[in-house]
Each structure stands twice: as structure tokens, then as C-alpha cells.
Amino acid sequence: MATVLVIGAAGKTGRAVTAAPTSRGVDVRAAVRSAPRAEIAYAVGARSISVVDLESGAGLDEAVTGVDAVYHLAPNVHPDEVGMADRVARAAARAGLSRFVFHSVLHPDDASMPHHLRKAEAEKVVRAHLPGATVLRPAAYHQNLVGAALAGRLAVPYSLDSPFTNVDLADVAEVAATVLTRPGHEGVTYDLAGPEVLSVRDQAVVAADVLGHPVEAVRVELSGWVAGPGASLTPQARDDLLAMFASYDRGGLVGDASTLRRLLGRDPHSWAETLRLESDSMRQSSNTVL
Template sequence: MTTVLVIGAAGKTGRAVTAALTSRGVDVRAAVRSARRAETAYAVGARSISVVDLETGSGLDEAVAGADAVYHLAPNVHRDEVGIADRVAGAAARAGLSRFVFHSVLHPDDPSMPHHLRKAAAEKVVRTHLPGATVLRPAAYHQNLVDAALAGRITVPYSLDSPFTNVDLADVAEVAATVLTRPGHEGVTYDLAGPEVLSVRDQAHVASDVLGRPVEAVRVEIDEWVAGPGASLTAQARDDLLAMFASYDRGGLVGDSSTLRRLLGHEPRTWAQALEPA
């Protein structure tokens, strides 16, 4: 049985990738930052748990030992994204692994977003250790806004009219499982953008139609966001997200869906489908 080490398996993306892998009969070893996070990973099918410290590298060599592949997703807007990539890819290289997938972001070279640039630098570090690594560059997820839509009010601190090609998390996880378990993806970078260009205002209109009840789209002023959701963040993470909001104001985040469609072998899930009950 193939064993895949999933870094960040207790998070939203890690859980989705774990579920997609286990549905294919893959043995998933979940890398989590503390033992108390283990139940979250077990709940979606992980067979074993490795506690690792991505900031120091403690536990990484032990976690990688015996694995056939690694899926690496760093914590969101982490200040040491490049260092973490260096430690994880280095451990995989020392273990002699040839299959490694790095979860990056759509348009990592956009200079207006510091955390995107760290993703770009991390991609290069990964490929320095493992030239055959596969890089996935997903757009923002539908799921980032689903709960808000279901509650009747989508609130964002950027333009309601900027365009986005959001992608479904399940589609990203399906692609991840494919490139981790099938040959032919070595050394390739894939942009994963959804099939529709929609603004937040458009998404609210679609949600209203799908749910059969009004869904508002509301722009929150930056000062209000800083005093609210942004207040609990580090200064660096807050500044990274403020830069992202400003970039979204200027042009949203749009990519080409043709690669996702080809890798899936079927139509990607739309925003309307993401709102439907499971």
C-alpha cells in the first residue's frame, strides 16, 4: 500500500487531501503540530500520526521515514514559509523520495502580495532539493465563502465587484490525490482555477437563487476589519492580508480553468454546486 505523508493534515486543505487519498486506498500519515490535533486527522481517514515542528524541523525525518510521497502545505501566511519548505523538502530528499507535491498559490509571483512571493520563493527551494516535485497553484476556495452565504451575508474587506475564479476544495484535493498516486506529473506546475469568473456581488446573487432566500454582499471598511478579525493576527500576517485585499481591489484573482478541467477529467464544481447540501 502506498503511504503519503500529509503535512498540515489537521487543517481544512489537509483534511480534504487526506479524505481524497484514503478514498483511493492510500495509507495517509498525518503530520500535525500537536497530539491534540490528531483526532481531526483520524476523523477523515488518516492511519497514523506524526507530530512535527515545522519551525525547527523536529520530527520531520521520523515522519518522512517509510513514506512513498509527501504533500506539503505550510500554515497560512506564515512568516517562515521558505524555511519550512527547505526543512520539509530537505527531509524528503534525505529519505530518497521522488514524489513530492507542494501546495502553492495562484499567481505566486505577484509582487503586490508578500505572502504570494514567499510561495514563489518556497517553490524554488523545493525544486532545489527535489527537481521532480509537482507544484499545485490553486485559486481561492469556494468554501471560504460558503458558510457566510448560507448565513445570508457575505462580508469582505475588498471590492464587491472584483473578478475571481474560485475553485472547489474537493476538486483541488482530487487533483492532489491524482498527482500523488499516478506517474506523469513530475517536475510540473499546475494552476488550479475554477470554471467561472464571479465577483462577490455575483456570488451573492447566485447564492440567493440557489438557496431561495436573500443573500447580501457587504464590503467592510478596512479599519473595521483591522479592529475585528485582524486584531487577533500578528502584525506580519495582518499586513500580508491587507496587501492581499488591496490587490483584490485592483484586479481580483483570476486564472485559467482548462488545466483543472483536464486533470479532473470532468467539469469542475461551480459556486452554485458548492452551496448545495452534501
């Protein structure tokens, strides 16, 4: 039975990427930054845990020992993304691993967003050590707005009319499981965009129809965002996200869904389909608890 290492397994994306291979009978070793986060990874199917410090590299050699593939997912907008990619890729190369997947972002070469450029540089670093690495470049997730839609208010600090081709995280995780476990994806880069172009205003209209209750779209003033959600961030992370909002104002984030459709062998989930699936899942979980 194959074993894959998922780095960053306790986060939102990491949990999805951990769950997808386990559903195919693959053993997942979850790399987490601290022992208390192990339970999060176990809950979505991880069979074993490695505690890894991506900033120093401590624990990486032990984590990659005995696995067949690695999925590397760095913390969001981390300033040392390139250094982390270098340390992880070097450890995988030392272990003789040929199957390595790097989680990047749609349009990493967009110079208006510093954290995208760090992804682009990290891609180059990974490929320098592991030429056969696979790179996944997902668009923004539908799931980023599902909770807000259920609450009836999509509030964002950028234009309500900018276009996006958001993607279902479950679809991204399904592709991740495929490239981690099946041959034919070596050295390839895949853009993973959703099947429809929608603005936040459009998403609110669709959500109201699907969920059966009003959903408003609201633009948050940047000053309010800085004083609210942005206040808990480091200055670097806050500046990165402000640059991203400005980029979204100018042109949103749009990609081509044809690659994702081909990799899935079906149409990717639309915003409406994701809302239905997520709301049904939450309702079932609530019923189970009751």
C-alpha cells in the same frame, strides 16, 4: 499499498487532501503540530500520525520514513514559509523520496502580495532539492464563502465587483490525490482555477438563487476589519492580508480553468454546485446528529 504523508493535515485544506487519497485506498500519515490535533486528522481517514515542528524541523525525518510521497502544506501567511519548505524538502530528499507535492498559490509571483512571493520562493527551494516535485497553485476556495452564504451575508474587506475564479476545495483535493499516487506529473506546475469568473456581488446573487433565501454582499471597511478579525493576527499576518485585499481591489484573482478540467476529466464544480453539495452535506450531518 501506498502511504503518503500529508503535512498540515488538521487544517481545512489538509483535511480535504487527507480524505481524498484515503477514498482511493491509500494510507495517509498525517503530520500535525501537536498531539491533540491528531483526532481531527483521524476523523477524515488518516491511518497514522506524526507530530512535527515545521519551524525547527523536529520530527520530520521520522515522519518521512517509510512513506511513498509527501504533500507539503504550510500554515497560512506564515513568515517562515521558505524555511519550512527547505526543511521539509531536505528531509524528503534524505529519505530518497522522488514524489513530492508542494501546495502553492495562484499567481505566486505577484509582487503586490508578500505571502504570494514567499510561495514563489518556497517553490524554488523545493525544486532545488527535489527537481521532480509537483507544484499545485490553487485559486481561492469556494468554501471560504460557503458559511457566509448560508448565513445570508457575504462580507469582505475588498471590492464587491472584482473578478475571481474561485475553485472547489474538493476538486483541488482530487487533483492532489491524483498527483500523489499516479505517475506523469513529475516536475510539473499546475494552476488550479475554477470554471467561472464571478465577483462577490455575483456570488451573492447565485447563492440566493441556490439556497432560496436572501444573500447580501457587503463591503467591510478596512478599519472595521483591522479592529475585528484582524485584531487577533500578528502584525505581519495582518499586513500580508491587507496587501492581499488591496491587490484584490485592483484586479481580483483570476486564472484559467483548462488545466483543472483536464486533470479532473470533467468540468470543475461551479459556485452553485459547491453550494448545493456543501449545504446537502451539512443537512445530512445535522440529520445524523438528530
